Amino acid sequence: MLQRESSFAKEALRYGLIVLVLGFIVFPIAWMIITSFKPADAIMVSPPRFLFTPTLENYVHAIYDKNFLFYIKNTLFISVASTIIVVVTGSLAAYSFARYNVGDGHLLFFILSTKMFPAIAVILPYFLIFREVGKTGIGSFLGIGLDRPGALIISYTVFNLPFAIWLLVSFFQDIPRELEHSARLDGLSRLKVLAKVVCPLAAPGIAVTGVFTLIFSWNEFLFAYILTRKAASTVTVGVESFFTLQGILWGPVAAAATISVLPMLVFVLAMQRYMVRGLTFGAVRG
Amino acid sequence: MSFSQGWDTGFRVILIYVGIVFVWLGMIEPYFASRSVSVIVMNMVAVAISAAFVVRARHRFIAERRQAEAEVAALMQEDV
Amino acid sequence: MSQSLSVPASQERGAASPTAMSDRWFSILLIVPAMLVILVFALLPLAYALDVSFRFADLTRGRIGDFVGLDNYRAVLHDRAFWSSVGVTLKFTLTAVTLEMVLGIAIAFLIHGATAGKGIIRSLMILPLATSAAVTGLFWRYLYDTQFGLINHFLGLVGLPEPNWLGDYTIALWSVILFDVWQWTPFVALIALAGLQALPKEPFEAAELDGASTFRVLRTLTFPMLKPVLFLVLVLRTIDSVRLYDAVAVLTRGGPGTVTETMTFYLYRTGLKLFRMDYASTMAIFFLYAMLVASLFALRPLLTQFSSRASEG
Numbered sequence: 001m002l003q004r005e006s007s008f009a010k011e012a013l014r015y016g017l018i019v020l021v022l023g024f025i026v027f028p029i030a031w032m033i034i035t036s037f038k039p040a041d042a043i044m045v046s047p048p049r050f051l052f053t054p055t056l057e058n059y060v061h062a063i064y065d066k067n068f069l070f071y072i073k074n075t076l077f078i079s080v081a082s083t084i085i086v087v088v089t090g091s092l093a094a095y096s097f098a099r100y101n102v103g104d105g106h107l108l109f110f111i112l113s114t115k116m117f118p119a120i121a122v123i124l125p126y127f128l129i130f131r132e133v134g135k136t137g138i139g140s141f142l143g144i145g146l147d148r149p150g151a152l153i154i155s156y157t158v159f160n161l162p163f164a165i166w167l168l169v170s171f172f173q174d175i176p177r178e179l180e181h182s183a184r185l186d187g188l189s190r191l192k193v194l195a196k197v198v199c200p201l202a203a204p205g206i207a208v209t210g211v212f213t214l215i216f217s218w219n220e221f222l223f224a225y226i227l228t229r230k231a232a233s234t235v236t237v238g239v240e241s242f243f244t245l246q247g248i249l250w251g252p253v254a255a256a257a258t259i260s261v262l263p264m265l266v267f268v269l270a271m272q273r274y275m276v277r278g279l280t281f282g283a284v285r286g
Numbered sequence: 287m288s289f290s291q292g293w294d295t296g297f298r299v300i301l302i303y304v305g306i307v308f309v310w311l312g313m314i315e316p317y318f319a320s321r322s323v324s325v326i327v328m329n330m331v332a333v334a335i336s337a338a339f340v341v342r343a344r345h346r347f348i349a350e351r352r353q354a355e356a357e358v359a360a361l362m363q364e365d366v
Numbered sequence: 367m368s369q370s371l372s373v374p375a376s377q378e379r380g381a382a383s384p385t386a387m388s389d390r391w392f393s394i395l396l397i398v399p400a401m402l403v404i405l406v407f408a409l410l411p412l413a414y415a416l417d418v419s420f421r422f423a424d425l426t427r428g429r430i431g432d433f434v435g436l437d438n439y440r441a442v443l444h445d446r447a448f449w450s451s452v453g454v455t456l457k458f459t460l461t462a463v464t465l466e467m468v469l470g471i472a473i474a475f476l477i478h479g480a481t482a483g484k485g486i487i488r489s490l491m492i493l494p495l496a497t498s499a500a501v502t503g504l505f506w507r508y509l510y511d512t513q514f515g516l517i518n519h520f521l522g523l524v525g526l527p528e529p530n531w532l533g534d535y536t537i538a539l540w541s542v543i544l545f546d547v548w549q550w551t552p553f554v555a556l557i558a559l560a561g562l563q564a565l566p567k568e569p570f571e572a573a574e575l576d577g578a579s580t581f582r583v584l585r586t587l588t589f590p591m592l593k594p595v596l597f598l599v600l601v602l603r604t605i606d607s608v609r610l611y612d613a614v615a616v617l618t619r620g621g622p623g624t625v626t627e628t629m630t631f632y633l634y635r636t637g638l639k640l641f642r643m644d645y646a647s648t649m650a651i652f653f654l655y656a657m658l659v660a661s662l663f664a665l666r667p668l669l670t671q672f673s674s675r676a677s678e679g
Contacts, residue, residue: 093400100393121650219498
């Protein structure tokens, strides 16, 4: 009897603590979403107001006055383009690493160590190079240069590729070799085996990698901040444009932040099962 | 030395060399009157230490290989 | 490690086209696009940075200038502001990563022991990881606001002092750390939790039969078995923290003064605000060197261990 009571107290304490932790974790995001629906006169007040009539005026301001959808459009184009390149080149390379062990592991580690590069060490030369390339005809034809989408597509491709290759290798390793072997014996060429046997089997893994790449590109700030001004800016930089001479417009900031965060929240919730695996480059298969 | 060991050793040698340069420029060079002398001595020290590292790595690989061969030989003996 | 996918030559000839290639060529062909991307867009720029680090390059005076040997390295190694940014970075990394590890592991144990609702708990924990530090960090400024901020409002209600989170010299770095802890503790917790749930049951049942104390089980069984996972998280978090930029850029812009100026931020300021690309490139090379050494000693052995285990399984 006594034991049961103490274990009940223990459980209550456990859930109490969990609720506290979750509160701390969820609260800033929740407060951001709440603030985005607040009328202007309920935002810059002290003490903070918890009851108010919800309004969409912040969203209207963000979308119409600040043209926030423009940033969304840019971000979507840039992240989707770089994700496609990453997934295609990454899958080919990862398959080769998983099955043929090219470079005896050294090449794979070399690729991983590029992931360890401090981004800023690449951005400074990028800035100089893109500044020059942007002035040339080829640069403007391909959309490469400062404040052009090509610069960010290249940046995100390079910085996500090592991650994608590592994650994809772990997915390809999960596919049993026997299937490929028998397909080879049936007379299919290696390329056909890859296209018709391996790819369908690896599709979930490839999709997961793609979504991770998309999330990382979408949320990236440093490259976007330095390599773009306005024409090719992404959402993370766009939110910064809400700093005005009169101060920060917290309502529209919250609205814009909510718009830019929401798609990623949905993605991540859909990908839950793969979160741990993705975040550890495929090392921990949670 | 196999290709893979060579790759690994090469990478480490570069890191060691560059590390010596950094430490030298930051901490030791102020004690030199002439910069060019300092740079020459620095490179000599760096080459010496890198070479020592390569020699040691080589010895270790050879020893490892010998040990592995001995183990294989011992296993063969057991089989017989 | 990898067995070849070749089929015996007789069948190969009958089945495949006459231009059938060997495994080796096929495997090399597959990695060519990815390697090209990395070589051209990652290594070439670094080589360029290396070149600039040996030259005079003041962008306010036009183009990249003459070769100056090791002078930039001498200047950077004796630059107080550079070392102070290294100090800030180390201080941030040490405190933030320690806090995240301790809290994250504690939370993982907390959730692991829970009987119901794990799914929803985990979903909520993931949320901060989905958001960009630049976006949520910006909003944290509103939370930290001395006048309208919710944090000080709550502190005031309980009767605690209401600090100037981002403006006070002694507190600003801690505010950045708090934000980072908020965003990344769930990451540690999630992975530690995955590690806990993957532990085999038998040794723990045996220990219970033997009547081992909880502490003893933790010390001799749980932690040794969790160690690889925890070490991996530690390394990943450290690598990210050392490169911190986003949170600083949106919360404090390095200020007040330079108390929150991390290495990445100082590099950015030197190269793109003061336009001394030569110093900035030199620091970048220095930074890169530190990361390569770290990856050699920490990450490589660790991931080899994981990947070899995976390929065995």
